Amino acid sequence: MDSRTLWIQTEQSGRYLFSDEHPFHPVRLALTENLLKHCGALDPAAGERPASFEETEAIIEHIHRADYVKAVRSLSVESPKLAAIADAGRFGLEADGDTPYFPGMHEAAVAVAAGSIAAAEAVMSGKADRALHLAGGLHHAFPDRASGFCVYNDAAAAISVLRERYQARVLYIDTDVHHGDGVQWFFYTDPNVFTLSIHETGKFLFPGSGFTHERGDSSGYGACLNLAMEPYTEDDSWLTCFSEAIERAALAFKPDIIVSQHGCDAHAFDPLAHIHCSMSIYREMPRLLQALAERHTGGKWVALGGGGYDHWRVVPRAWSLLWLEMVRHPLLASIDAAPDGGPLPAGWPDIKTTMSPDGPLPTTWLDDVASWEPMPRRAEITEKNKKMLELALQHIG
Template identity: 75%
Template sequence: MKGRRPPLDSRTIWINNSASGLYRFHDDHPFHPIRLELTENLLRACGALDNKQMSPPFSQEEAEQVIRDIHRPDYIDAVTALSSENPDMAAIKLAAQYGLQADGDTPYFHGMHEASIAVAAGSLAAAEAVMSGRADHALHLAGGLHHAFPDRASGFCVYNDAAAAISYIRHHYKARVLYIDTDVHHGDGVQWFFYTDPEVFTLSIHETGKFLFPGTGFHHERGDSSGYGACLNLSMEPYTEDESWLDCFRQAVEHAARSFRPDIIVSQHGCDAHAFDPLAHIHCSMEIYREMPRIIHDLADRYTQGKWVALGGGGYDHWRVVPRAWSLLWLEMSGHPLLNKIDSTENGGPLPQQWPNMNTNRKPDFPLPSTWLDDVGSWTSMPRRAEITAKNKTMLELALQHIG
C-alpha cells in the first residue's frame, strides 16, 4: 500500500474527490455535493488550484478493508443491502435500527455503500500521504463524516471516514493524533470511537447540545478509562460571534497541543457556524474560517513538524458560505499568495467576477457575495453579546480544568 503512488511537486495536496460526488441522498437534501463543485470552481477561477496538486484516493478495496475494521459487520451488511436499486423488505424493516430510515436525516440511497467507501478512500489517501512524508498537508473536502458510529448512521453520515483515517494512522504509524473538529455540530462519532484511547485527543468546538443536534459535547465529556483527559469539548452559546468563538478556540487548541504533544493533526472543517447557515444558531462571519485554519497551521508547524490532514464536513449555505470557507482553508494549507491580499484588503477583496462559471440549475435567486470576507459592519448588532461571551468564558474555564 505504501510507496505505490508517485511523489508530487507540491508539499500540499488536494485529494481528488470526484468519486465522492456519488455520496448524494436526494436533490433536496442539505448535504449536497454541489458544495464541492462550487468550491473547486472558485479555486480554479482564482488560479489557486491545478491538476498538478491533485492526488488520487485509495482504491475501493483498500478503503473497504479499513471500514470493515472499524464498523460492525451487521451494520455494513445492512448498508450494503440498502444500497441496491430495489432493497428487499427484510433490509427495509431493519433500516431504522441502523439509522437509515427513508424519511430520516440519513436516508438510504442506491449505491450508498460504494459512495461511502469512496469518501473514506479519499481521507485514507490524505492520511497516508502525510504520514509517509510524501506531503506535509493534505485536504479531502468530501470527508469529515463525523457523526457515524460503529453500528449505525447518524446526521448525514454513513461510514466515519475521519475515524477510519485516524485508525489507519494509529495502526500503521503508531502516531499520536490530535483531532480538531470545527463543525457547529459536536463531533460525537469520532469522540466515541476514541473515548478510551489515550493516543487520540479529540477536541470539538460546536453549538451547545442543549439546543442543537446531536445533543452531546459538554465540558464534562473528557474521555474514559485510560483515555480520560484526551477529550475536550467547547459547547458554545447560541448567537456566539467571531471574537468569543475564536478566543475560546485559540486557548483550547493551544492547551491541547501543548499538553498532548501530537505527531499529526487531523482536522474537520464543517463551516456551519456561520450566521447564514440554516441549521444552527451561531452568528459568526467568514472571519472564523480565515482564522481557524491559520491557527491550526501554526499548531502543526510548532508541534507536528507540519503534519496536517484536513477534511470537510457540514455547511448548508451552499453558495454564500461553503465555497469561500473551504477555499480559505485550501489557501492557508497551500500558503497561496492570494492570502496576503485577502488579509490586507477591506472585506478580503473581491471574489473572481467569473465565479461561479459552472452549469447548474440550482443557482439561487438571491445575490451572491462579492468579497472573500463579510461586511459585518452592515449586520444587525446581536443582543446579549456580553452575557453570551461571559457564559462561553465560564464554559472554557470548566472545560480546561483537566488539561495540563
C-alpha cells in the first residue's frame, strides 16, 4: 500500500443528517469504512483530522453570501424562530424541500467543508500526494442558497483554498450522475479552475443544467466542459466519453492539481437516476484519474464523495474501490483478475444501525452484467453520446 495517500476522518461529518428517511444518509460512510476495515485496508482512527472549525467557518463566510450563512445559522438551532422558518424557502431550506433545515445544520455542513479543506491542504502543501474525503462532494450548493441535499459547497471551499493560498490551477472532475452545477457556477468566470462534469443529461434529470453549450464565461470561457449523457447509457459509452474528455481537458488546461467528486449514482441500481452502468465504471474511473494525475499533476489528487442512493449494494463497493486505487492496494490484483471482481470479505457488513437493506447484498466486488437484461436502443444511445462528445470537445484545444 502507498503511504502517501491520506484518509480524512469523517466522524464529525456524520452529523450531516436531514432525517433517517432522507436519501442522503451517513450510513453510506459507515458501510464503506466497515467494508474497508474487513479488507484490512483502512484504520479510520489513523486518518487526518479535518481543518479547524473556526478556519473553515471563515472560508465558508468568504465564499457564501452573508445573508445565506446567517439564514443557515438561524435555522440550525433546536427551535428556529418563525421569521427564520418563513424565510427558509428563499434560501432553498424549506422543511418539505429536498434540503430541509435540521438542528446543528450549520455546524455539520462546516464540518464537511473542513474535511475537504484538510484534504486540499495536505496534498498541495506536500504532506501527501493524494487524499480522500468521502463525506465531501456537496456540489449543488450555491453562494446564496442550498440545493440538492447540499448546504455549503465544500468542493468550492477547498478549491478556493487551492487558488488563494497556492495560486494553483485546479482541474475539477465531477462523476456524479447529477450535473456539478454549484461548483461550475462558483468558478464559471475563473480561467484557473477548469470544471468538467459527466452526468445524465439535464433534459431528464435534476438539476436541469450541464449542457454542452455551458463552456464558461468572460475570461473563464473554455474552462468548463459538460458531458450530458443519454438515459440508459452503459459502461462502455460512459467510459469512452469520460476517458477522452479528461485527457483532452488536462492536456489543454495543464493543471497543478486534480480535485474529483465521486458520486456513485450512475449505477443501474440507483433509484434517483436513469443511467445503466455497472460497478465496472467505479473500478475504471479511479484508475483513469490516478493515471491522469501521474501524467499531468505530479500525482496531486484530492478525491471527494458525493451522491449515491443505493446505500448497501452500490456505495460501499464503489467508494472502497476508489480508496483501494488511491492507495494502490494489493487486493486490486485479484479484483482485476476475476470477471466478477472476486468475493467481498466474509462478515461484511457488521455495523450497528437501525437501517437495513431492501434485499440480498452483493457477494462480489463487481456486477454480473451478463445476467442483466440488455438495454434496448444501445447502439442509438452510444451514437448520441458520441455526437455529444464531439460537440462538447469543440472548444478544447
